[in-house]
Amino acid sequence: MAEVGGSPPRRRTRAIRVGRILLGGGHPVAVQSMAATRTRDVAATLAQLRLLAAAGADIVRVAVDSAQDVAALAEIGPQAGVPLSVDLQENYQLVVRVAPHVQKVRYNPGHLHHHERHRSAADKVAFIAAAAAEHDCAVRIGVNCGSVDPSVRARFAPSDRVGPMLASALEHCELLDRLGFSRYCVSLKDSDPRLVVEANRRFARQRPDVPLHLGVTEAGMPPEGIFRTRSALEPLLAAGLGDTLRVSLTVPAAEKGQEVAVGRQILADVAAGRFLSEPCPPAGGLTIVSCPSCSRVENEAFVELAQRVRAATAYARRHPLTIAVMGCRVNGPGETDDADLGLWCGPAHVHLKRGRKALGQFSYDEIVPRLLRELDEIIASR
Numbered sequence: 001m002a003e004v005g006g007s008p009p010r011r012r013t014r015a016i017r018v019g020r021i022l023l024g025g026g027h028p029v030a031v032q033s034m035a036a037t038r039t040r041d042v043a044a045t046l047a048q049l050r051l052l053a054a055a056g057a058d059i060v061r062v063a064v065d066s067a068q069d070v071a072a073l074a075e076i077g078p079q080a081g082v083p084l085s086v087d088l089q090e091n092y093q094l095v096v097r098v099a100p101h102v103q104k105v106r107y108n109p110g111h112l113h114h115h116e117r118h119r120s121a122a123d124k125v126a127f128i129a130a131a132a133a134e135h136d137c138a139v140r141i142g143v144n145c146g147s148v149d150p151s152v153r154a155r156f157a158p159s160d161r162v163g164p165m166l167a168s169a170l171e172h173c174e175l176l177d178r179l180g181f182s183r184y185c186v187s188l189k190d191s192d193p194r195l196v197v198e199a200n201r202r203f204a205r206q207r208p209d210v211p212l213h214l215g216v217t218e219a220g221m222p223p224e225g226i227f228r229t230r231s232a233l234e235p236l237l238a239a240g241l242g243d244t245l246r247v248s249l250t251v252p253a254a255e256k257g258q259e260v261a262v263g264r265q266i267l268a269d270v271a272a273g274r275f276l277s278e279p280c281p282p283a284g285g286l287t288i289v290s291c292p293s294c295s296r297v298e299n300e301a302f303v304e305l306a307q308r309v310r311a312a313t314a315y316a317r318r319h320p321l322t323i324a325v326m327g328c329r330v331n332g333p334g335e336t337d338d339a340d341l342g343l344w345c346g347p348a349h350v351h352l353k354r355g356r357k358a359l360g361q362f363s364y365d366e367i368v369p370r371l372l373r374e375l376d377e378i379i380a381s382r
Contacts, residue, residue: 019083019103024211030058036253040068055257077101099135110147145190146335187213193232211243248292
């Protein structure tokens, strides 16, 4: 850690309420996490919420992918003990069923086109905003690098990863503004810390009024994932940007409190003027990105698989390659596209990609040897 002068004053956005927590408006930066248990398992999810609340989480996100999850959420909500955010994922219509039980809903603009393609994004956003307003919920516009709406991405050069994210976020802010719904925040996340910094700085210049949710998507396993997260969040927080944050680590459910602890430590270090000696991870070597353990993971072996991949590929650490390990079908297909090799996990099989080319699906026992074959071929070809 390097010691530098104190950070400048926080950018003063408008304040939005998430249950008992206020985001923005000069209020303390809230720390979030996400439950790694299946929401339909009420007992396990409540235990996870208690673990995260005890670690200091201000808000906890859960995912809802099925009717069983919706029914469970109705039971979990009154017992949560911490404000809840729910992830709508690909089915925006679920908002009317889940909003009564949570304090915040998160939607990804890039996922709205999956259902009812004849219906405009504006209509779908209006549907979400109406349900949120009726049930006293805040909204997060959650933009991710690997799942930007194809119609937005098509307007930019393939090499431009920040432009499509920024355009999507700004357009959805305008949609909510036209509806008179101002109780929203925005996140712009990438697995590359440099792009996270650039995207959030550019957004803040254009919409200084909107609270920012900071994070690195697919930050990976500790300690690399912590370093990657710090290198993105420290310069933003030091510049007075950021009203809430999430540290997204690939860890077992029992260790999810580490995300909150790391988030709290980053805030304390920035306030004290302590920063990483290097602003970003050094370029030029093997990078393994992996999504955080969460309730959408379709096989708990995902975390172990990520650890196996890291150990098995250590011999290639000097090669400038990226391997992505994703835990579910929601983010897996799109968010492995920019990796040299990508894995996304299903219940019984792992899908392997080389760039954007699908190579097939393999058992959890078969996947690492097959991955190494592809890795060796790429290294030999270069």
